Amino acid sequence: MSDTTAHTQAPSGGHQQTGILTPDATLLTLTWVTFFVLMFILHKFAWKPILAGLKKREDYIRKSVEDADKITRQLAEIEQDKTKILNEAKDKANAIIEQSRKMSHEMAMHVEAGAKKNAEEIINSARQELAGERERVLVALKKESVQAAVSLSEKILKENLDTEKNRKLINDAIKDIEPS
Numbered sequence: 001m002s003d004t005t006a007h008t009q010a011p012s013g014g015h016q017q018t019g020i021l022t023p024d025a026t027l028l029t030l031t032w033v034t035f036f037v038l039m040f041i042l043h044k045f046a047w048k049p050i051l052a053g054l055k056k057r058e059d060y061i062r063k064s065v066e067d068a069d070k071i072t073r074q075l076a077e078i079e080q081d082k083t084k085i086l087n088e089a090k091d092k093a094n095a096i097i098e099q100s101r102k103m104s105h106e107m108a109m110h111v112e113a114g115a116k117k118n119a120e121e122i123i124n125s126a127r128q129e130l131a132g133e134r135e136r137v138l139v140a141l142k143k144e145s146v147q148a149a150v151s152l153s154e155k156i157l158k159e160n161l162d163t164e165k166n167r168k169l170i171n172d173a174i175k176d177i178e179p180s
Contacts, residue, residue, distance in 0.1 A: 148177050 152173040 144177070148173060 152170065155169055155173070
């Protein structure tokens with residue numbers, strides 16, 4: 001037999017040879033100890049900072065989302081305020097326009113009333129002037145009538161004539177008084 005065959009066969013003594021698939025207890029224990037030591041080191045130096053970083057990032061993202069929601073609500077409120085302010089401005093503008101219309105109407109009525117009052121004053125003044133002129137004309141007419149009557153009486157008394165002459169004299173005086 002050759003050397004290569006001797007190794008592959010089981011020894012005749014009581015020792016058993018270990019193969020690849022059979023676990024070795026020392027190797028298995030070292031592997032587990034190494035794994036737990038590595039886990040402890042990673043947990044102490046890497047896992048906590050990684051988790052802290054993830055927590056910090058999660059908090060930042062949560063805060064960013066809350067801020068975005070807050071800003072969205074604020075924008076909605078601002079939009080409502082803007083709409084409210086615009087509506088109030090429109091209402092005020094309409095009120096100012098309505099007030100201007102009323103004032104212009106009142107001013108027109110005031111001007112019209114003033115014009116009517118002025119026209120009535122002018123008419124009353126003209127009526128008073130006409131009445132005064134009428135009185136002057138009547139007074140002047142009365143004076144002329146009295147003067148004519150006095151002059152006629154004077155003539156009649158100067159010439160105490162007969163009735164026929166008196167009538168003729170009165171008729172002549174009346175012709176003198178009448179306008180031609």
